[in-house]
Amino acid sequence: MDTKVFKDLYRKVWNTRVKDFPVSSLSSLLHGYLAVYSMVRVYPWLEDNYGSRWKIHERVREIARVLSLLVENASIPTGERVGYVADLMNAYLTYSDMNILDKALDGAYEILWLLENKDEAAASCRSAEMCRMLCSCFYFMNEKKYVEWAWHIIDGWDEEKNTISMEERWKRNRAKDLYYNTVGNDKMNESALSFGKIAAREKSDDYAVLTLWFDVLATCEYEKMRLNS
DSSP, X not given: OOHHHHHHHHHHHHTSXXXXXXXXXHHHHHHHHHHHHHHHHHSGGGHHHHOOHHHHHHHHHHHHHHHHHXXXXXXXXXXXXXXXXXXXXHHHTTSOOHHHHHHHHHHHHHHHHHHHTTOHHHHTOOOHHHHHHXXXXXXXXXXXXXXXXXXXXXXXXXXXXXXXXXXXXXXXXXXHHHHHHHHTOOOOOOOHXXXXXXXXXXXOOOHHHHXXXXXXXXXXXXXXXXXXX
């Protein structure tokens, strides 16, 4: 993948205000910036290309503020809200604000209560976002049952792997990576570079597509640098 493709996309995303992106794009936007932040933290000279760690950190903070409002909104359906909780927990690992974590945990406790009390909407949620939230709950709460639930979700995906969209495949791949890292399993998951080959060829002004490609290509860049280091 040509790094120039990603740099051009990065400038386009950077020059767009966070509030101009629809809430459905915030997850991809957040994870794209988290990947760039990781690159700049490990390779400081990349600040010349992507801006200072502080500026990237501020973008993560800005997205986290919006996510925290969504997490507190009980009128949002469980299946959608669980993604905001999972993303807010991911944001906390870079943007270490206890207020952010407290809001994420409050949202997670509410969803977990629904799960444990057999709420139909919560119990039927087998999404990548639910898997990520359960893994993060295990990380912060250290209760094994959460990763067991996460594996139960992952184990049921195999039958659907040939019928899902590229976006859903990417989300599940991220969830599996988090699961394997959480349980200390060094199992190799699908490389981000395979997704990057597709993303690099696509062009769109649609924010949902734009942020998805940003997420994919940022992760690819970070993966390439780790492989070459």
